[in-house]
Amino acid sequence: MSVIALHPKQQQEADGAPATIRAPSPAPPTAPLAFSLRGITKRFGDKTVLDGIDLDVPQGQFVAVIGKSGCGKSTLLRILAGLDSPTSGSLTVAGGSAAERRSRIMFQEPRLLPWARISRNVEIGLTGIARGDVARDLSLQILQEVGLADSTEEWPSVLSGGQKQRVALARALVAHPFILALDEPLGALDALTRIEMQQLLERIWQQQKFTAVLVTHDVAEAVALADRVVVIDEGRIALDLPIPLARPRHHGSPETARLEGQILDRLFGRG
Amino acid sequence: MAKTATNTIARNLAGWLLPAALILAWETASRAGLISESVMAPPSAVLAAFVRLLASGELVENIGISTLRALSGFAIGGSIGFAFGLANGLSRLSRDLTDTTLQMVRNIPHLALIPLVILWFGIDEGAKLFLVALGVFFPIYVNTLLGIQGVDPQLVEMGRIYGMSRRELFFRVILPGALPAIFVGLRYALGIMWLTLIVAETIAASSGLGYMAMQAREFLLIDVVILSILIYALLGKLADSFARLLERLTLQWHPAFQPA
Numbered sequence: 001m002s003v004i005a006l007h008p009k010q011q012q013e014a015d016g017a018p019a020t021i022r023a024p025s026p027a028p029p030t031a032p033l034a035f036s037l038r039g040i041t042k043r044f045g046d047k048t049v050l051d052g053i054d055l056d057v058p059q060g061q062f063v064a065v066i067g068k069s070g071c072g073k074s075t076l077l078r079i080l081a082g083l084d085s086p087t088s089g090s091l092t093v094a095g096g097s098a099a100e101r102r103s104r105i106m107f108q109e110p111r112l113l114p115w116a117r118i119s120r121n122v123e124i125g126l127t128g129i130a131r132g133d134v135a136r137d138l139s140l141q142i143l144q145e146v147g148l149a150d151s152t153e154e155w156p157s158v159l160s161g162g163q164k165q166r167v168a169l170a171r172a173l174v175a176h177p178f179i180l181a182l183d184e185p186l187g188a189l190d191a192l193t194r195i196e197m198q199q200l201l202e203r204i205w206q207q208q209k210f211t212a213v214l215v216t217h218d219v220a221e222a223v224a225l226a227d228r229v230v231v232i233d234e235g236r237i238a239l240d241l242p243i244p245l246a247r248p249r250h251h252g253s254p255e256t257a258r259l260e261g262q263i264l265d266r267l268f269g270r271g
Numbered sequence: 272m273a274k275t276a277t278n279t280i281a282r283n284l285a286g287w288l289l290p291a292a293l294i295l296a297w298e299t300a301s302r303a304g305l306i307s308e309s310v311m312a313p314p315s316a317v318l319a320a321f322v323r324l325l326a327s328g329e330l331v332e333n334i335g336i337s338t339l340r341a342l343s344g345f346a347i348g349g350s351i352g353f354a355f356g357l358a359n360g361l362s363r364l365s366r367d368l369t370d371t372t373l374q375m376v377r378n379i380p381h382l383a384l385i386p387l388v389i390l391w392f393g394i395d396e397g398a399k400l401f402l403v404a405l406g407v408f409f410p411i412y413v414n415t416l417l418g419i420q421g422v423d424p425q426l427v428e429m430g431r432i433y434g435m436s437r438r439e440l441f442f443r444v445i446l447p448g449a450l451p452a453i454f455v456g457l458r459y460a461l462g463i464m465w466l467t468l469i470v471a472e473t474i475a476a477s478s479g480l481g482y483m484a485m486q487a488r489e490f491l492l493i494d495v496v497i498l499s500i501l502i503y504a505l506l507g508k509l510a511d512s513f514a515r516l517l518e519r520l521t522l523q524w525h526p527a528f529q530p531a
Binding site: 113114115155171 | 444
């Protein structure tokens with residue numbers, strides 16, 4: 001067990017402690033944990049954005065985090081990806097070496113370098129990991145998986161929004177991360193492209209078996225993709241709901257509708 | 272392919288149609304006696320002066336001297352401006368320390384310093400280099416700084432997330448992002464480079480194109496005066512074309528430089 005962001009006092013305890021595995025509520029107790037958050041609190045000035053979040057996520061789970069704008073869900077994701085540190089609380093990521101618990105984050109904007117060809121953009125995902133021909137082969141492989149084998153030598157400016165996000169996904173996945181954090185990556189896409197991307201994301205997640213944390217404001221997307229939906233309201237977890245639906249899932253089935261209704265009720269305080 | 276090549280050549284030639292027509296009209300007007308020879312020498316006389324000076328070696332020598340001055344001044348001022356632009360774009364401390372001073376100096380027209388520069392350097396090479404370097408410094412400095420400050424912070428964050436070192440971040444994200452603005456500065460600077468040099472050579476020099484023009488004025492050789500002016504125009508255009516070529520080569524990714 002290795003600790004990424006801890007208070008100095010807690011650091012000692014965690015280093016000395018054996019790898020303890022807690023049973024997370026909705027997942028089977030046998031699955032080892034990918035990461036766990038304990039009492040994560042984040043303040044910006046006097047504004048408390050996150051207020052004591054506890055969350056255990058088993059390896060390979062697909063978690064969706066939902067909340068209204070400004071509820072702190074993106075901050076939570078940034079803490080998980082190591083971009084921000086919590087004001088207090090701890091994040092513990094399982095796994096051995098740094099490479100084995102690598103996490104990647106994907107944003108709403110693709111953030112591709114406009115001056116690098118598509119394949120070079122994907123190779124950025126291998127910075128410090130592989131270079132030269134190895135990096136090139138790996139990036140071509142993953143581009144093929146996301147369906148962009150024909151565009152490897154294009155400039156980003158000629159691609160559509162959905163294609164750019166696929167490049168960003170390829171870049172995030174080329175080094176086979178342990179955790180993939182997704183910050184509304186499909187939010188800016190049109191409805192049809194979004195469904196296509198959801199299917200792509202699901203397929204690659206099933207192949208690569210990483211742990212996925214998807215922040216979204218789209219309840220239907222959360223229910224379509226996730227094993228578990230966590231609703232955050234005013235900096236706290238308001239609902240932690242398993243989605244026990246078989247895959248591939250179909251949009252608009254009665255069971256999805258019921259779960260979506262349950263989440264929406266909670267979001268608007270009718271639950 | 273052949274068709275697009277012909278199109279490109281045709282489009283490049285189109286820009287020269289107007290100057291050619293002007294020269295033709297000028298020659299005709301001179302021959303018809305509409306323009307006095309003491310006001311404007313006809314193009315044929317200018318051409319003759321060109322051939323004469325070319326044969327005597329005077330022209331090549333003076334162009335060479337002027338070009339050398341222009342480029343050395345540009346290299347000195349441009350590299351200092353670029354270095355300050357980089358430093359102030361990348362480091363807040365450096366910007367806080369120097370930017371106010373540089374902005375104040377920038378507001379002094381550098382040609383206003385000519386009397387002072389002559390007092391310091393006489394009419395030696397130093398005077399010309401100093402003026403050109405000073406003139407070139409600011410467009411390069413300001414645009415490099417703007418370019419670096421304008422780099423998308425989301426891309427910089429992305430580079431950091433993916434573990435780029437400071438060096439990689441600079442060469443793969445920041446510098447390419449600042450390049451379009453740096454080229455704007457480069458093109459401005461090349462214009463200022465010639466302008467400064469002409470003024471400096473006209474006022475205080477004993478060789479170079481500006482000196483050649485001033486000498487010709489004393490002997491009322493109006494064809495040589497006009498020839499020097501035309502050569503300045505050509506040299507300026509050449510420098511600009513060179514900058515645009517560099518731009519096209521390095522900014523291939525930019526939608527503005529992609530074939531439609």
